[in-house]
Every structure is written in structure tokens, then in C-alpha cells.
Amino acid sequence: MALLQISEPGEATAPHQYRLAVGIDLGTTNSLVATVRNGKAETLPDNNGQAILPSVVQYLGDNKLVVGEAAKNAAVDDPYNTIGSVKRLMGRSMADIKKLSGAIKYDFVDTESNVPRIKTRGGAVSAVEVSAAILTQLKRRAEQALGDELSGVVITVPAYFDDAQRQASKDAAKLAGLKVLRLLNEPTAAAVAYGLDNKAEGIHVVYDLGGGTFDISILRLNRGVFEVMATAGNSALGGDDFDQVIAQWIMQQAGIADNSNQSLIRYVSQQACAAKEVLSQSEQVEIVLDGAMGLSWHGVLSRSKLNELLDPLIKKTLIPCRRALRDAEVTQAEIEDVIMVGGSTRMLRVRERVAEFFQCEPLVAIDPDKVVAIGAAVQAHTLVGNKSDDEILLLDVIPLSLGIETMGGLVEKVIYRNTTIPAAKAQDFTTFKDGQTAMSIHVLQGERELVSDNRSLARFELRGIPPMVAGAARIRVTFQVDADGLLSVTAREQTSGVESSVQVKPSYGLEDAEIAQMLTDSLSHAAQDVAARNLCEQKVAAERVVLALQSALKADGDRLLSAAERKNLDAGLRHLQEVAQGNDHAAIKLATERLNESSTEFAARRMNDSIRSAMAGHNVDEFSE
Ligand code: AMP
Numbered sequence: 001m002a003l004l005q006i007s008e009p010g011e012a013t014a015p016h017q018y019r020l021a022v023g024i025d026l027g028t029t030n031s032l033v034a035t036v037r038n039g040k041a042e043t044l045p046d047n048n049g050q051a052i053l054p055s056v057v058q059y060l061g062d063n064k065l066v067v068g069e070a071a072k073n074a075a076v077d078d079p080y081n082t083i084g085s086v087k088r089l090m091g092r093s094m095a096d097i098k099k100l101s102g103a104i105k106y107d108f109v110d111t112e113s114n115v116p117r118i119k120t121r122g123g124a125v126s127a128v129e130v131s132a133a134i135l136t137q138l139k140r141r142a143e144q145a146l147g148d149e150l151s152g153v154v155i156t157v158p159a160y161f162d163d164a165q166r167q168a169s170k171d172a173a174k175l176a177g178l179k180v181l182r183l184l185n186e187p188t189a190a191a192v193a194y195g196l197d198n199k200a201e202g203i204h205v206v207y208d209l210g211g212g213t214f215d216i217s218i219l220r221l222n223r224g225v226f227e228v229m230a231t232a233g234n235s236a237l238g239g240d241d242f243d244q245v246i247a248q249w250i251m252q253q254a255g256i257a258d259n260s261n262q263s264l265i266r267y268v269s270q271q272a273c274a275a276k277e278v279l280s281q282s283e284q285v286e287i288v289l290d291g292a293m294g295l296s297w298h299g300v301l302s303r304s305k306l307n308e309l310l311d312p313l314i315k316k317t318l319i320p321c322r323r324a325l326r327d328a329e330v331t332q333a334e335i336e337d338v339i340m341v342g343g344s345t346r347m348l349r350v351r352e353r354v355a356e357f358f359q360c361e362p363l364v365a366i367d368p369d370k371v372v373a374i375g376a377a378v379q380a381h382t383l384v385g386n387k388s389d390d391e392i393l394l395l396d397v398i399p400l401s402l403g404i405e406t407m408g409g410l411v412e413k414v415i416y417r418n419t420t421i422p423a424a425k426a427q428d429f430t431t432f433k434d435g436q437t438a439m440s441i442h443v444l445q446g447e448r449e450l451v452s453d454n455r456s457l458a459r460f461e462l463r464g465i466p467p468m469v470a471g472a473a474r475i476r477v478t479f480q481v482d483a484d485g486l487l488s489v490t491a492r493e494q495t496s497g498v499e500s501s502v503q504v505k506p507s508y509g510l511e512d513a514e515i516a517q518m519l520t521d522s523l524s525h526a527a528q529d530v531a532a533r534n535l536c537e538q539k540v541a542a543e544r545v546v547l548a549l550q551s552a553l554k555a556d557g558d559r560l561l562s563a564a565e566r567k568n569l570d571a572g573l574r575h576l577q578e579v580a581q582g583n584d585h586a587a588i589k590l591a592t593e594r595l596n597e598s599s600t601e602f603a604a605r606r607m608n609d610s611i612r613s614a615m616a617g618h619n620v621d622e623f624s625e
Contacts, residue, residue, distance in 0.1 A: 019151035021181065021384035022142045023189070023376025026131060026155055026169065028087040029211060031055045032370060033138040034377035035146065036386070041193070041374045044145045052369065053141075056084040057133045059122030067137040080107055081121045086134075089127035090172075091164030092116065131172035139176055152181040154380040156372050159185040159217055159231040160399050162445075163457075166485050181383040183485070187217030188228060189375030190341045194363055196221060202336035203229070203328075207354055207362065209317060210342035212238040216320050218328040218335075227420040230327035231399065232320035237313065239273070239344040245309050246272035246301070254289060254297035264293050279303050280346045307349045314353045321357060327418055338362040341371055398423070402457075402479055402487060405442035407432055407543075408536035409451045414479045417447065421485060426478040428494075432544070434551055435467040439475060441491050443502070448521065449529035450536070462491040464498040470547065531585070538588045542580040545592055549573055549599055552606060560605045572598050 022035045022044070030052045034043040043051040050069070058071035059081045066074070075082045083106065089097060094108065094116045107119040117124035135155075142150060155178075157169050166183055173180045187206035191197070196204050201222050208215040215233035247269045251259075258264065271287055278285040284302040289295040325331065338354055340362045345351065354362050366374060398421055403413035406429070415425050431439065439462045446454030465473050474494040481487050490501035549569065557566055576591040 019384045019386060020142075020146050020148055021152045021154070021377075021380035021386070022138075022146075022150055023154045023184075023373050023378070023380045024135065024138055024156070025186070025189070025370075025373035025376060026087065026134065026157075026172075027055055028085050028213075029055055030369070031134050031138060032373035033142050034370065034373040035142065036377055036381040037146075041377045041381075043370045043373055044142055046141055053134065053137060054084075055087065055134050056082060057086075057130050058082040059120035059125065061121040063122065065122060065133055067133055079105065080119070083118060083120070083125070083130050086127045086130040089116065090131065091162070091166070091168035092127070128168050128172045128175060131169070132175035135173055135176035135178060139178055150178065152179045152380060152384050154181050154184050154189075154376040154383065156184050156186045156189045156376045158215065159187055159228060160215075160233070161485070162399070163486050181380055184376055184379055185217070185228060186372050187215065187219065187231070187339075187341070189372045189379065190339045191219050191221075191375065192378050193366055193371045193375035194337070194339055196337060196339075199336075203330055203334050205321075205324075205335050205338045205358060206341055207317075207321070207338055207345065208233075208341035209344040209350060210238050211240050211344070212236070214238060214317050214320065216317075216324045218324050218330065220328075229330070229420075230324045230418050232324040232327065234316065234320055237316055238342075239276070241313055242276055242310050242344065242347075243269045243273040245313065246276055246306070249301075249305075249309055250287060250289070250299070253299050254295070256295075261293075264295075267293060267295075275301050276306065276347070279306050280348060303348070310347075310349060311353075314350055317350075318353070318357055332357065332359050335360060339371070340364050341368050343369055398481060398485065400445045400455075401447055402481070403444050403454075404429075404477060404489075405444060405451045408540040410449060410533060410536050410540075411444050411446070411451055411454055414477065415481065419481075421481045424478060424480040426476050429475045429477055430471050431465065431468065431473045431475075432470055433547060434470050436470065436473070437465045437467055438463045439465060439491065441477065441489065441500075441502075443487075443489050448525065449533040453521070453525070453529075457487070458489070458502050460489075460491075460500055460502040462493065462498065462500040464496065465493045466496050470544070535583060535585045535588075538585050538592070539580055542576055542588050542592045545595055546573060546577055546580070549595065552599075552602065556602075556606055556609070560609065561602060565602070569595075569599060569602065 020035070022033050025032045025034075032043050032051055032053065034041055045051045046053070046068075053068045054072040056068065056071040056075060058066045058074045058078060060066065071082055072084070075084060093114050094110065097108065097116055109117050109119050109124045111117055111124075115126050117126050118130075139150065139153075153173065155169055155173055157166055161169070169183060170180055187208065190206045190208070191204055196202075196219075199221060202220075204219045204221065206215075206217040206219065208217075213233065213235050214237045215231065217231045218229045220227050220229050247265065250268055250272055256264070256268070268289065271289065275285045275287050279301070282303070284300055286298060286300055288298040335358045338358045338360060340351065340354070345362075345364070345368045351362055351364065398415060398417060398419055401413045401417040402415045403411045406412045412427070414427050415423055429439075440459060441462060442451070442459045443457045444451060444454040445457050448454050462475065465475070476492050476494055478490045478492070479487065480490070488501060490499060492499040550573070553566075553569065557569075561569070572591075572595040576588075576595050579587050579591045582588070
């Protein structure tokens, strides 16, 4: 006989209530929302049956705004009040935006908080607010379709998004009234959509080629744990570049020499794009340039010609693929599946080349525009508790190493790049000077040896260290990167327990191209960096000897040294101080060693002296027990 369950007063009678959760792909160009219904993940369409919401917001004034297709259509006539591609501005400072390629055409207003705001008819808006408007629209769509309030949402972000960009995405969700269950890396979401987490184990690749960008990620599933092993990409390579190459070919065929007429180029590019998309189904396509701009030409583009034109660009995507494989330390033969994401992976040639490169047929069954949102929906469904027996744990990777500044302007890496997150690592550091009671902790990101070549994330101070001789204090610095990629750093002096910490939410972020550049720099400057590190370390060693000897001389120099000995040590000390100003690594090393040697006798006398005074008044037998 089954036992009857009795609920507590005020508690629901149902032991497990179904909760509504959605996944949102908040994209640069387009956004989507998806959910799991009747055990099946699907994107939710608007009233016109469109699942894709263009990530564009038009501000009309009087607190009114339009989001999506209508806003996109208004962009040409009302460019300054219609904001698109706002994802590129998330978590960015004004200085970062000035560095971004010329595409950002809006009117920015300077603000005291350093958060850039775009001037519109509806007031000055931040990237977070624009994103929140897009999220609000998707939330409304989901609640209408599902008939109730949402319990939570999983939002996807590029794997290379840094802390500031992730934090900005979370802020946008909060502003839209959404409860973020977690942020999920886009490639990880794609892998979940294909149910790769149900496999026992294996290494999988996510090849994401959209309109303007290319991203490659290598994932490993191991004993139920999903981790991103490496990521790479090219932020300026995608279907738009394919269109340009085809457009050039059309103009050449049609005898159009005018390369400066922007509207004509736009028109031909649109024809090129349409032809390219048709060729994903047909062997050839007829291209017609009609009277629009005094043009009259028609011709045929075959799939084989298209392949010939685009092969060099497709080949360019394989460079980051090789880099990611190298970073992940795996070979093509070890790859089990390749998942295709992004509209440009509908091109048959792209699929062929990818299959050749990775030696396996890519997975294309799920619409490459929807696959990320679908994976996010599956994950949201699990996280909200609708699938309690499922225990997938999704791990992502940090794109650049994290570390702290040590003496001499050097960086000590604490967590290495491509470490899976969540991650925590502690390292012990010590004081440099006698009686040092405070320590400045400078948190850095990057691969180079010198502080000046890396990116500064945050600074904070640990105060109240008990005064001790240099090197005696033990300060444990712990780096913790949470599941959303947010970093917190804590410093704790072990004997006294004094502690200080910082949450790193840097006010500006990095583009994947900048990350790639930082990695390239670290390789090309490797030899130079090693030499710089050696020199810095030698200078620090010299300074340590100088400080120790100065303090010993001050305490016992007059008592334990003859005048001649004192003179000799003073001269050695001065010589080392002078040499350490220069950049001759070998000379500093030699002078340090010489001074160490010539002060050995003095050190021995000090030690004997302190032993003698410690033993004074005691029987020798007391010490031998
Ligand atoms: P996304 O950024 O993922 O939305 O991808 C947009 C790009 O995919 C654009 O360059 C489109 O021209 C391209 N695209 C969409 N459908 C196709 C297709 N059937 N064949 C080739 N390219 C396509």
C-alpha cells in the first residue's frame, strides 16, 4: 500500500511543480528565445511566426520604443535613434569604443561613470539598457506563448566574453526583470542542443561561422563533465566577406568599374548574398542586375565557380581551427563530432572543407541559427529543476591567464589560460621588506612576462600584516572564477588571519581579436620576455641582498666588524646598488654573488652572536635534551 503524503500548511501539495524556463541567444545581429515543451526544445515565434528577432531597437521618444524587424527597417531613415549590434558595446568603456573599428556610428555622450551612453530621441541609453529592451521583448513573447511568468532564464554569451561583458549581460537581464539561472557559453549550448552530454565521453568541435564572425571551440566530455578545452576565432570573417568577393566577381563580369558608388556596391552585394544562399540548394543561379541603377546585366554563377571564389576565405577559418587544436593539445583524429553553428555553415563547400579538415561529417540536423537558443533552453529546463535526474555540469574555459604583479614588475600567473571554470587556485606570497605591514595586490590578465605588457584588471591592498622580517609573512592569494566567468581575488595573511578581497568587474573588455593579438604577441616576444624576466629577477635578488645587508649593518655593523671590514662591505654594497641601476644581467648577478660572499663571515658572526646571547644564563644541557 502506498503511503499518502501530507504537505505542510501553506506549502504546495504538489511535491514537484513544473517551472517555466527559457534559453535566450542574445546575438549581435539576431536574438532568439526557446523553451522545452512536451519534452522537446523549440524556439518560440512572434505573432507573425518569426522566431528570429533582429537585435535592433529604435527609440521614438516619450518612453516609446520599437524592437526587432520594424526597428531594423527604420535603421536607414533614422540611423541615430536606431541602435543595432549593441552586443559589441557591452561592458565597454568610452576608450574601448573609440578603438573599435569605424562601424560604431552613434552619438555618444560622456558620463561621469565612464559607462558610454548613446544619444537618442528617447534620451541617452547604455548598451545594457538597449540589450534589456531586446530581452524584455523576448520575455514578453515567451510569457505570452507559455501563459505564465518565467521562473528563470539561461542566456548565452560568446566564450571569449570577459568579466565586464558577462556582468553587463547579467545586468541587462536583471533590468528586463529576468532571473538568470546562469550564463552559458554559446558553443557549449550548441553541444547541449545535440545532446552530446548524453554520450559517454569524447572530444567535440563547435564551428560557428555567421555573417561577420568566426568562432571555433573544442569541448571535451569526460565522465559526465562537459568542459571547453580551447577557443579561437576571427572577429572579422564571415558570410558578409563571402558576399563582397562574389560582388567583386559580378562587377568584373558586368564591366562595372566604379568602386566608389556605395549604393551600387550595396545593391550588387545584396544580389551576391541572394545568389550565394540559392547555391546552397542549386547547382547554379542566374544573377540579374536590372534597371535599378542604370544597370542591365545578367549572368550565371555556378556552384563550382562559387567554390573557387570562396575557397581562400573558407581556408582562412582553418587557421584558428589549427590554433585551437594546438591549444587543446588534440589532433584531428581525436575529434568525434563537429557541430555547425551560424548561417554560413549552410554552405555546402564550408561543410565539405570542415569534414575534410576534421576527418568527420559535421552535424547539421538542427537549424544553425537556432541551435544555440535550443541548447540554452535545454540547460534552463535542467537548472530550473524540471529534470532532476540530470546532472550535467557545464564547464567553460578562461581565455587569458590571470595572475598578480610581483617584485620587479613581473607577472606571476595563478590561473593559466584555457583552464576550465569554475576554477579556484591559491598561491602563497611573502613580504619583501622587514616590517612590511601592507601589500598591494595588482590583478592582471595576459600571457606576457612583464606587467606593462598585460592588462590590468584590479588593484587592492592587504593591510594589517604583523611586522616581521622580510620573507617571513605568508600571504595566501586565492583566485576564484565562478561558473559565469566572474573573478574574485582574496588575500589572507595566514598567521594573523587579516584578509582583503576584490571582485573583478573590469570597466572595459576585450574583443576576441584583441585576445588573439595578445596571444600572438606572447609568442613573438617569448625570447625577449624571458630575457626581461631574467633581468627583473636579478634586480629583485640584488635589491633583496642590499636591503638585508643594510639592515644587518645598521644593527650590528659597528659591534661586529673592524673598520676595514666595514669599509669593504660598504664599497661592495655601493657597487651592487650602482650596477643594479643598469640593464646588464650578468654584471648584476656577479656583483650580487660577490657581495653575498664577502658578507658571509659577517652573517656567521651575527648568528654566533645571537646563539650566544640566547644561551647566556642557561646550562648547555638544557639545550641538548
Ligand atoms: P548568422 O550571423 O549566423 O545569422 O549568419 C548570417 C550569414 O549566413 C549571412 O552571411 C547569410 O548570408 C548566411 N546564410 C544564411 N543562409 C544561408 C544559406 N542558405 N547559404 C549560405 N549562406 C547563408
